[in-house]
Amino acid sequence: xxxxxxxNWIAERxxxxxxxxxxxxxxxxxxxxxxxxxRNDADAADVVQEAYLRAFRYFxxxxxxxxxxxxxRIVRRTCYTWLERNRPAELVALDTVDDVxxxxxxxxGPAGDAEALxxxxxxxxxxxRLIETLPTPLREAIVLRELHELDxxxxxxxxxxxxxxxMSRLHRARAALRRAWEGKEAADxxx
Amino acid sequence: xxxxxxxxxxxAYLDGELGEPERADLRRHLDGCAECGxxxxxxxxxxxxxxxAAPVYRATPALRSQIxxxxxxxxxxxxxxxxxxxxxxxxxxLLIAVAVGSGGTWFIAGARQQDAIAGEVIDSHLRSLLAxxxxxxxxxxxxxxxxxxxxxxxxxPPGVDLxxxxxxxxxxxLDLIAGKPVPALVYRAGKHIINVFVLPAAPGDHAETVxxxxxxxxxxxxxxxxxxxxxxxxxxxxxxxxxxxxAAAGG
Numbered sequence: 001x002x003x004x005x006x007x008n009w010i011a012e013r014x015x016x017x018x019x020x021x022x023x024x025x026x027x028x029x030x031x032x033x034x035x036x037x038x039r040n041d042a043d044a045a046d047v048v049q050e051a052y053l054r055a056f057r058y059f060x061x062x063x064x065x066x067x068x069x070x071x072x073r074i075v076r077r078t079c080y081t082w083l084e085r086n087r088p089a090e091l092v093a094l095d096t097v098d099d100v101x102x103x104x105x106x107x108x109g110p111a112g113d114a115e116a117l118x119x120x121x122x123x124x125x126x127x128x129r130l131i132e133t134l135p136t137p138l139r140e141a142i143v144l145r146e147l148h149e150l151d152x153x154x155x156x157x158x159x160x161x162x163x164x165x166x167m168s169r170l171h172r173a174r175a176a177l178r179r180a181w182e183g184k185e186a187a188d189x190x191x
Numbered sequence: 192x193x194x195x196x197x198x199x200x201x202x203a204y205l206d207g208e209l210g211e212p213e214r215a216d217l218r219r220h221l222d223g224c225a226e227c228g229x230x231x232x233x234x235x236x237x238x239x240x241x242x243x244a245a246p247v248y249r250a251t252p253a254l255r256s257q258i259x260x261x262x263x264x265x266x267x268x269x270x271x272x273x274x275x276x277x278x279x280x281x282x283x284x285l286l287i288a289v290a291v292g293s294g295g296t297w298f299i300a301g302a303r304q305q306d307a308i309a310g311e312v313i314d315s316h317l318r319s320l321l322a323x324x325x326x327x328x329x330x331x332x333x334x335x336x337x338x339x340x341x342x343x344x345x346x347x348p349p350g351v352d353l354x355x356x357x358x359x360x361x362x363x364x365l366d367l368i369a370g371k372p373v374p375a376l377v378y379r380a381g382k383h384i385i386n387v388f389v390l391p392a393a394p395g396d397h398a399e400t401v402x403x404x405x406x407x408x409x410x411x412x413x414x415x416x417x418x419x420x421x422x423x424x425x426x427x428x429x430x431x432x433x434x435x436x437x438a439a440a441g442g
Contacts, residue, residue, distance in 0.1 A: 031250040127244035153405030
């Protein structure tokens with residue numbers, strides 16, 4: 001640290017002001033994503049606070065452009081680290097979720113697990129509860145698209161997968177939600 | 192448009208990711224088709240349902256101020272990594288901007304045309320990712336791909352397989368850019384797809400790398416051909432691809 005204290009102070013000030021201007025406005029988006037991934041208020045708050053500190057430490061790696069996607073990527077990563085540590089069971093399905101292509105996803109079998117899970121939970125009628133039961137990779141895709149209104153490219157950046165994978169995850173999330181939701185509605189209509 | 196194709200494009204259509212003319216084609220199909228129309232309506236109902244049902248989660252004021260003070264501690268702390276001549280980087284970026292800017296003025300006329308092509312190339316790239324229409328001729332054999340284009344287009348792309356260097360050739364496809372059929376070579380970079388479109392070189396064509404709508408486009412010209420490569424692969428990987436492709440294609 002060969003700089004004078006005054007120089008350091010000015011540089012730090014500038015960096016923090018810039019961070020607060022660019023990154024802090026996305027706090028609600030960050031919290032919402034963390035809340036959907038952890039499914040719990042207190043955990044989401046912890047994760048977001050940690051994610052902001054990480055973001056601040058990595059801030060030099062942020063160049064320009066889409067600060068929101070940049071931040072959400074860190075929030076997501078922090079969530080996954082947190083889940084691995086605290087609820088590893090929820091991430092078990094992660095490795096297998098993309099091992100199916102679209103053709104086999106339409107057929108019953110291991111790929112239909114998400115659908116089967118949703119179908120079997122007949123007590124779940126509300127769509128938000130259905131979203132919560134989706135496997136994490138499908139859930140984050142649908143949340144980022146429908147609630148954060150990110151486009152495919154941004155979702156790919158946040159989740160660290162190719163655009164083609166984003167497309168197939170969204171498609172499968174919707175197919176699973178529709179089957180469960182419309183099935184439930186039909187059942188309600190009969191009674 | 193057939194139902195099969197319509198179904199494949201439906202998500203992208205509703206997500207606003209479809210370029211013209213697919214958008215208009217699909218809309219026409221949905222208006223007339225008794226199967227696909229209701230399918231699209233059901234997907235829209237689902238979207239409305241999700242947006243209505245899902246709670247809006249917001250950070251509490253307490254969390255907001257907690258984060259602010261944590262940042263202040265972090266910035267003032269001994270471990271603050273933020274120190275360093277941020278303004279130097281800023282000054283350097285200004286210099287670069289000036290350099291790029293003055294070089295750029297020479298190419299304004301060509302730039303406008305390149306701009307329009309760039310838009311079409313990205314639309315075509317996205318279109319090709321929508322399942323099953325990646326290739327018209329699926330082959331990693333350049334002796335199959337190259338002849339396939341003959342007779343279908345006047346442009347003859349260099350067929351090179353770069354599998355040994357980590358970019359296997361997936362196949363070739365005929366695409367429409369600026370109203371003309373042009374060859375597209377399809378490569379794979381890990382899980383990412385790279386489309387290389389081959390157009391006639393235009394006067395004032397200059398090499399450039401641009402990011403548009405989040406996709407990276409690398410453009411260069413060689414002889415009478417202009418190349419447009421587009422992908423969402425990582426920038427380093429993509430730059431490496433261009434180098435290897437150019438070396439293999441003789442420039």
